[in-house]
Amino acid sequence: MNTRYDVAILGCGEAGIFAGYELMHRNPGLKVVALDQGADIYTRSCPIVAGKVKECIHCKVCGTMCGFGGAGAFSDGKYNFTTAFGGWLTDFMPQDEVMRLIDYVDSINMKHGATDKVFSTDTPEARALEKKALEHDLHLLQARCKHLGTENNLKILQSIYEECRKGVEFRFHTAVTKIENLNGEGYRLITEQGDEIDCTWLIAGPGRSGAEWFSNQCKDLGIQLINNQVDIGVRVELPAKVFEHITDVVYESKLVYRTKQYGDPVRTFCMNPYGHVVAESVEGINTVNGHSYSDPALQSENTNFALLVSNRFTQPFNEPYRYGKHIASLSNMLAGGVLVQRFGDLVSGIRTNEHRLSKSFVRPTLTAAVPGDLSLALPKRQLDDIIEMIYQLDKIAPGTANYDTLLYGAEVKFYSARLALSGELETSLHGFFAVGDGAGITRGLAQAGASGVKAAQVILGRLN
Template structure:
């Protein structure tokens, strides 16, 4: 048996870092944070600006700062977006926890505050979409560029080191066992703790699922979102981006089918994220290398039967798309997708729109996605085109695959403790959040629960 800690945190993403940040601030417990990826100083990814070079451990999905580090960098300052922490806490409590997360993210920079909303233009925008049968959601968003996010995580790491928190990077948690305390196997060693926080991130969701089955922790399916990423000249969405950094446009069909936009990126780029060998597309924003394009995910809700896990379904589909792309994502023009024809690479070079992701293969997504999805996708973007002319242009580009919410959801209490006393589950990988702020708030709540439990206190707020 290796070293013993009061608390071990598996995962150094927003949820794990926030748990360590809060615990080290309010307690004297010994804390270890472990992650399969690298520290922020070592975490570099060529695919953000060039081509994916297939690192053994993907630096987009692993490492200090989590997958959110190389995302589009949006901080959604609405506690009801990206998680369900509001089912446990009232508005004043969630706002206070959100402030703790933003304080952590801005400890070496200016405070994180949203811009003053343009209520008149927001109202006009809502009406314009509502008038054509589309939903439009506005919420406060702050966008951090990659360099700002890197500096933020560097500051968090320094702070935690100063508080005595130990980091163990480039180390995979192989398994969890429980007797009178928790043990985490790393393959070459076994670490023990009294309290275990599992914040595995999306990349660790299937591993977490297997550990929960072994430990008897109940899980349930989240609604799975399947989709693509749509890229276009930013002029098409310019007026919308001046109103909000993350517009949420949605459409519900008569039979209950639901489709929406997700993770809008103005002046950003499409990148590859490697989830255990599965190549997905994502959006990213580099403040020192802005593009002339905008892009957004278009996703559709899939309600799977309980005997099919979201990961099983999505991983099979991702591998299928990747096989068509010869190990890479697939790209196609909107026009070719509508015509059920494969996009020709030479034709792609002739269009005015220059793709920000070149590390992909041309293909025909109509052979991969269902006719049902293609129909809903086409009707949705054509409806948006009525407000944003050019949104459904035939020369716009569709990248695939993309999935969201493939994780199963753990059953937890208000401190995110599972039915196994002393074992806590937080963040995206536990199926409980989507996004940096939501995951961080769960880390804060979890840390307070551990602190109170270890000291025998009871927290009412």
């Protein structure tokens, strides 16, 4: 079957959603289709979350990563008002334009139930915390932040979905296997079922789960790729009281440190006060993430956050995505899934086993994690960086380097090799735009949504 649309959106993550939202509202007459290999927001499910299994069973399509809302659907919904982190949109457009887009996406979220409460960093307490961090060569990246909450984030997305479906045709459980250039007549998407979907304009927001596939499609289409970074690290879990004096002041505390041993940047990422550690699957590879609920009844006694070492590659190496997947697969090989180790065992060169873990004062919130030895999975350089960072954090949050602090591995953030894009987020092929995390230009809800709006506005401007 062959059908023709004005605009096709590849991927229903944050970037794709807001691209579709903008198109349908600004030009209701447009024929727009959005495709995703996952399910809609109501039927997305993970067997682990549903309590059917205790560990990942490698579903053909990961319900946690794919479907309406993308990987952000089951996140704790941190929305950061900044260009200092969360993506690289300022490489393509002025900072004030990026901030206008971020505020605009937030206004849409608020129409659909998002909180108006903002955690501000422009307070005496936040400035004092920044000064204390600087005394130990830790740099606190300041940004206003909203915490939507894992449960509220889903409700917001459900409301947006109900509105979007009035003007956008959604095709779920539809995997696209190939993108074809129709040479001046637009583009053709060929699905796994053999259907052909033609469009004049194409917005590709494949998300992190589709990043490697999208890179290969771009190579076949002759679109230039620029090597991007891959972030490799662990998720730290410790008693919430250890970081309480920080998270009560700056909810999403981004602390950056450059290690003395190697000069590598290490940062905290995705801080989840009173949260839960969760497993996720990216193309059959088990990695780890974190959630945090706004409802006190759903909270834990622990705080978790990622420690990530950024690795940027140069020629001739051009497959950072495969490199990250390989490292994550090593921990899967050792543990059959997510691996967990006590910090004290790691620095002592001791493998954590079930007996040692049972003696820990910190109880793991991810009970399916298997005790083991991270030093057999992560490269020495990244592991040295992480250990050095933990000791540094202990200076401003005493207790971080406690023996029973838990480290889950591996946490890997995959980004597609970044495309060479114009200031309008257009590839070298006319009418073909790339947005979101899977295109290697964002890494968070705010900038991902902003990138989708930008691509939609460019198309609307040309149509007008």
